[in-house]
Amino acid sequence: MTPVKVGLLGLGTVGSGTATVLKRNAEEIARRAGRGIEIDFVSTSKSELPSGLGLANSRISADPFDIVNDPEISIVVELYGGDEPAKSLVLQAIDNGKHVVTANKALIAKYGNEIFAKAQEKGVIVAFEAAVAGGIPIIKSLREGLSANKINWLAGIINGTGNFILTEMRDKGRDFEDVLKEAQALGYAEADPTFDVEGVDAGHKLSILSSIAFGIPLQFEKTYMEGISMISRDDVNYAAELGYNIKHLGIARRTEKGIEQRVHPTLIPKRQLIANVDGVMNAVLVQGDAVGPTLHYGAGAGGEPTASAVVADIIDITRALTSDPENRVPHLAFQADALSDTPILSMDDVESAFYLRLSALDEAGVLANITQILGDSSISIEAFIQKETKISDGKADIILLTKLVNEGDMNQAISKIEALDVVSGAVTRIRVENLS
Numbered sequence: 001m002t003p004v005k006v007g008l009l010g011l012g013t014v015g016s017g018t019a020t021v022l023k024r025n026a027e028e029i030a031r032r033a034g035r036g037i038e039i040d041f042v043s044t045s046k047s048e049l050p051s052g053l054g055l056a057n058s059r060i061s062a063d064p065f066d067i068v069n070d071p072e073i074s075i076v077v078e079l080y081g082g083d084e085p086a087k088s089l090v091l092q093a094i095d096n097g098k099h100v101v102t103a104n105k106a107l108i109a110k111y112g113n114e115i116f117a118k119a120q121e122k123g124v125i126v127a128f129e130a131a132v133a134g135g136i137p138i139i140k141s142l143r144e145g146l147s148a149n150k151i152n153w154l155a156g157i158i159n160g161t162g163n164f165i166l167t168e169m170r171d172k173g174r175d176f177e178d179v180l181k182e183a184q185a186l187g188y189a190e191a192d193p194t195f196d197v198e199g200v201d202a203g204h205k206l207s208i209l210s211s212i213a214f215g216i217p218l219q220f221e222k223t224y225m226e227g228i229s230m231i232s233r234d235d236v237n238y239a240a241e242l243g244y245n246i247k248h249l250g251i252a253r254r255t256e257k258g259i260e261q262r263v264h265p266t267l268i269p270k271r272q273l274i275a276n277v278d279g280v281m282n283a284v285l286v287q288g289d290a291v292g293p294t295l296h297y298g299a300g301a302g303g304e305p306t307a308s309a310v311v312a313d314i315i316d317i318t319r320a321l322t323s324d325p326e327n328r329v330p331h332l333a334f335q336a337d338a339l340s341d342t343p344i345l346s347m348d349d350v351e352s353a354f355y356l357r358l359s360a361l362d363e364a365g366v367l368a369n370i371t372q373i374l375g376d377s378s379i380s381i382e383a384f385i386q387k388e389t390k391i392s393d394g395k396a397d398i399i400l401l402t403k404l405v406n407e408g409d410m411n412q413a414i415s416k417i418e419a420l421d422v423v424s425g426a427v428t429r430i431r432v433e434n435l436s
């Protein structure tokens, strides 16, 4: 059988990794797929392709539309990233009856509903395993391996750059900016690294996971997002004293009122496996009603780990080329006409425990004032630490862990605490999750 012809858009970290893996494992991949897979056409502004990637016989063009319009190409692999021209290229490829593989979570999170509708109309597959948690086959696990379950919730470390930064800061005392530069040099970070550190990349990924877990349309715009840029080394150390690690988590949870879809730094008890997922590794904990908890762990970023997912999608499509489009696994795991309109909850309706850190003058009655404010809002305290008073300013850090509280009530109490004369600056608040 002739090889399947792939058109490659983007030869950066993931594009080069994809070419490398396809070349190195060509023989085994052909045995798995039933036929060879060949990168036949590559978009590049250069006059020739780099050597060593198995692309010596590939055609090149500076115009990516030449690839999505080429009749020889069966699968377009979009590894440009970002909104445009990625969106137009993907839609054009689908219009031309081509299957698409993409690692672009921003594209899927924001325009997936439109893209999948068009793909269904045209009877083609848009595969996006690499878009969430890099090399971990979490999309496949949720869509296929766990499809018997009612998923109650999932929680994941789904940004490799952010986890790498938090780990290096904690273990080596390194500066945030310095570690971010290293993550960029290693090819982990997004083209705009604020997406990694402000929680936007994790927000893209969580909205995809949430749709697939609960059978709802993609709703990135309703995702609550907080990043890691406000986490200080003090918070990391105080959390450790209390028996917790701080991780940046994406949490999607089904409740009676609706679906929580939120991304933020979180204190997790150190005894939990996910609290010990470090560096660029990602992990997603999924709670299914039949299976119980399952933990999916692996490299969340990097050329070859991400290429592992891209190539697996190419193989899946190659196997499915002759299958009836009606009987393929649906893009969002549930049949397109069976998606539910369960609402995404506002953060004011979410309940969590909280870590609070504040700086207060070491005066009689300060603690009484704070506990009075919390008590008035029926917020119970789980643990408390007061650090030594600093001679320089006569202030001491006070750290509190609360029991479960409604987020709206917590925010009101924090405003009242911040208004106290003896409290200086803003109260740092980080949510605490037991993940059970």
Ligand SMILES: NC(=O)C1=CN([C@@H]2O[C@H](COP(=O)(O)OP(=O)(O)OC[C@H]3O[C@@H](n4cnc5c(N)ncnc54)[C@H](O)[C@@H]3O)[C@@H](O)[C@H]2O)C=CC1
Pocket: 009, 010, 011, 012, 013, 014, 015, 079, 080, 081, 082, 084, 085, 103, 104, 105, 130, 131, 134, 187, 188, 189, 190, 191, 300, 301, 302, 303, 306
């Ligand atoms: N780097 C990683 O570890 C991971 C990346 N991803 C996603 O994979 C995609 C690609 O990421 P990377 O390979 O890291 O990016 P990259 O920046 O290393 O590579 C992108 C390539 O596409 C080219 N490109 C982009 N826009 C173009 C345009 N308009 N015209 C011509 N060439 C263009 C760039 O010149 C570059 O060679 C992104 O969507 C990213 O979010 C997903 C998982 C992990």
Ligand SMILES: N[C@@H](CC=O)C(=O)O
Pocket: 131, 133, 134, 158, 159, 160, 161, 162, 188, 189, 190, 196, 201, 300, 301, 302
């Ligand atoms: N920038 C992303 C890349 C993979 O999705 C990350 O760091 O996780």
Ligand code: NA
Pocket: 129, 130, 131, 132, 133, 134, 135, 136, 137, 138, 139, 309
């Ligand atoms: Na993945």
